[in-house]
Amino acid sequence: MSLKTAWQETCKFIKMMQKSEPHLLVYLFLTAMMTATVPFIPIYFSAQILDQLIAGQFHSAMQNVYWMIGISGVLGITSKALNQRFLKIQDCSENKISQRIVEKAYQLEYEELEKTETLDEMRKADQGCNGGGSTDSQLRDLLQFLTMLFSILYSLIFVGVLIMQILKSSQTRWMALASLFFLFALYALVILIGSILSAKAGELLQKMRRDNVHNNAMSNYIGNLGQSVTNGKDIRIFQMQKLIMHLFNKTVVSADFYLAWGTTNGKINGVITFLTQLASGMTYLVIGIIAMQGTIGIGEVMLYANAILRFTTSLVTLAASYNNIAYRYEYLNSYEAFIQRPNMSYEGTLPVEKRDDGEYHLTFDHVSYRYPGQSETALKDISFDLELKKHFAVVGRNGAGKTTFIKLMCRLAEPTEGRILLNGIDIRKYAFEEYVQIFSVVFQDFKLMEMPLGENLAASANVDDQKAMRVLEEVGLSARVAGMDKGLKTQLGKENGEGILLSGGEAQKAAIARALYKDAPVVILDEPTAALDPLAEAEIYENFNELVKDKTSIFISHRMSSCKFCDEIVVFDHGQIVQRGTHDQLAGQPGLYQELWEAQAQYYRHSHQMMEMIGSQV
Template identity: 40%
Template sequence: MHKSKIKYNINTLKIGLKEIFSLQPWLIPCALIDAVFKSMAPFINIYMSAKIIDELIGAKNLDKLKFLVVVTISLNLAVHLISAALDHLVTMLRNITMQNQKMKLNEKIVNMNYEQVENPEIHLLRTKIAESENMNGGGISALIEYLADLEKGFFTVVVSIYLVINLFKSEAILDSYLSIINSNIISYGFLILVIVCIGLSLKMQTKSNTLFFNSFSKVMDINRVFGYYFGQILDYNVGKEIRLCNQKEILIKENKDFTQGTQKLFNDLGYKDAKYRGFDGLITSLVSGTIYVFVGLKAIVGAISIGSVVQYTGSISQFMEGSKRFLTSVNAIINNNKYLQLYIDFLNIEDYKYKGTIPVEKRDDDEYEIEFRNVSFKYPGTDIYALKNISIKLDIGERLAIVGMNGSGKTTFIKLLARLYEPNEGEILLNGIDIRKYDYEEYLGLFSIVFQDFKLFSFSLGQNVTASVSFDEENVKEVLSKVGLDKRLSTMINGVQTSLYKEFDEEGVEISGGEAQKIALARALHRNAPIIILDEPTSALDPIAEFEIYTKFNDVVGTKTAFYISHRLSSCRFCDEIAVFDRGRIVQKGKHDELLKNEGGKYYELWQAQAKYYNSEVSA
């Protein structure tokens, strides 16, 4: 192996060990102690059986036999109990380690820049980490296993050498042609044979392990697809569509085609693995037979006792197993480094967003002026501008509607305002200062935003509204009443402590899409930020229902600044001003009546196209 490759593997292993220690400092020491006790068990029986057999054939001292039996039972019991306790402890510590690792990965994602969260490459990296660990194919979880196997192998080799070393020092008592077994040539030849067989066996196991690791990426892809179909069928949220739209046929067909397509891969893997393991078994059987012949001849010529036959054959077999385990673990750790590197790379993703240092001025009058000045933006990986030369000054305290067709840049505009992304060109100002200079967390505190793809969690209703573990129940009830959810709340047995959905609580309630939207609106109100933005959170409703919710919400917003984003023009007629977006640009800006008078404008075009959905409103 090249020196740079060796250095890389050593450094990667060091990082992995430090990471395990940081996640749970007691895991590695306890796992190593556990490995020692598990390795001791076979040697107790090997050594004590030899002593008991020699006593039975020799002096037959009953007291000594009783003593040896008691010692054997006591040692086995002690090692078993200690090993069981350590095994339980290691399992518990390992579970804690993996939970801490998941929390660390989740914290990394939560603290990551939003543009990184939306990056497909980072999504794929996170998926590979999860899949490698779920299938025990690599990463932190596998490293813990390989380290334990490495020590088991090392300890087994050391003890077996200690117990077998006298075999090669013993000399024949009987004078016969079989005494040649004491020849150094025979002894060295036997050692060479054992070492060669271990090498061949290791080579077969290495090929088998390499085959698995090299095929692992394909297996991960298969597992991902299978998990999709399996999860889709079992997910109760999609059960209605599967049955009502008769989707079970396409799911079963796709699953069947997928299964047939992957059968060849698994058959090939199974065939090659069986070939390698079969050859390994043949080598092991041949060398085991040779061991018994060599040790048996030693016993025949009187070089060793009958009991020692058990000790030496057992110890040599353990030596072979220990050597293979040790060397296989080294090989597995080296192969595992490329999966461990995925985890390291993920944690090392840099946070390149400038967080700013200027504190945001706390104003009782909520007088904040926001201005977009020649702002242009295109998403990473594309040359198409989502926004182009946007310039607009937002008057604080007014109701601004942002309208336009899907894909016109409305949501992108809000993402830039909330610093989820940074402009490629131009700048966004708050009270005349570039928003990038403000303290990031303080700046975000200015906004309550409900996106169209808002998310509610399987927590209690109160926790969903407040985004907090503990909350003031009366305050939650008040904001729920403001958004019109008080009647639904009165039907919930546990009130605001009622869990949403049933993932974690069998008594959880299923809520409708409209109710979910109202809860999201209540969350925006509870945040009590000076600027509220609704990015089409009611797009699933019909235009009239959306207009009613927006109008009611507008009443409870009070003096706060509110931005209403919609591709439905009727929902935002009550706003003080309307900005019309088209293909990433602001093409019109004004009040509803003014914009409607311009029959050549985009607003008039959109209004006429949508008029059939709200004719009663048009006539008004």
């Protein structure tokens, strides 16, 4: 990266960070200047003290000792305070960046979030810390870069004073200057070689980090597998420990790019260290020769030698910091590119009319949908009216388009063709946050968060305890909650602290309770009873008809017995609605529903006969 590009990227980065920390630039310069100043105080005073002790000026030497302790103490404390403040800025910046990534993910269309490339971009932005692209690392290197600049400036001041002293000496001037010129030529060569090697090391490091982004994601996943409570049973029963450790070793311990980078980086650092030590030895030799010629005193040998050495090490560190800064912008640009992704393309502004009667009329008007990157249409020319306060069942074979139908209705995807209307208005014109308020949904792959039960139900930190207990009673879970020591404040799961693990059926009941707690006018249950036993399933459906009697409800189910509770059944096949009617109507006419019903009815009859046979034998 060229100096001009690096400067432009740095300015852009500083402006980005100043949005969360307006005084960042002030703290950056003050911290760098103070950190660079502190080491030069003892260097300067030590030279004075040594010369005064040699000259027998003990009183003056002690005064300089006091000055050195006092100034070093004040500047050291100030430097520590500034560095602590800057460290806080680094930590806060990383947290705020992570927060912005999460907020951005919520602003993307859900169908965009499902794409592999979107997830990769988000992972690269979010895992910048593991990949070497975090903002706190960049701030740290910027601070180090500025600190080295100030250190070089101070060193040059001392070198300038040394040259002036040499020029004042008429007898040894040219020999001293020649020695100094040789030393600077050696340093120039060391710095040039060191910069080239540092650039190579930085390039290899960033390549390793780029290769490591996916590897980190995999190792984190595999590590979490081994520590997960929910995966513990499967790991033990199927004895997957060796498989997990094999995968962990493959992704972490045995990764080739780790070994390749470590070997090459070790060689490069070894060469840089050798050259630096060589230059250090030559520094003391040249400064010693100049001192023997009477140009400078013994104490000044230490002063100028240390100043020149600090100049060299500062330049090498400066080059390494610059390489880190330049290469890290690749990751920071990935973050910025993710943040700049367009938000929902169908963001509307209209508020949804607040209706106490819950009369929201939904219409599918010739709606078709094709998943991104797919050639086959998932839904084909769907036209459908959801009549108010009726209970619908949506059935069909796997892959028939049932869940896609629900995703479109909830604006988790946008129709490829056609439109969906709410009370006669295209739903894309409504504000998304307003629109989704009319839906309570229990998805087939629902998730309960590892947080208190009450907060799960309310989807908020503010929980109406009476309302929460009422919906738990309605789904048959109140007795279980009454037996918990902390009741609604009981933590779910064990990944975030001490909590309880709900059974599959209990978790499903809790998810249904969450849908009831929201009290939305449209309730959608996508396979809501898959984890329940037949008795619990019958109980849910018998009660649910009463619970949602004043609401529009949609049930997606593979169990045809659940359809008896619905006013109308909608049958999907290959992305199209092929049948509509009541259970009695559809079960009595040839078609897909009758085929599905007969297949399950035969199973139920067989099960009933088996139970009767077992009962007679007993």
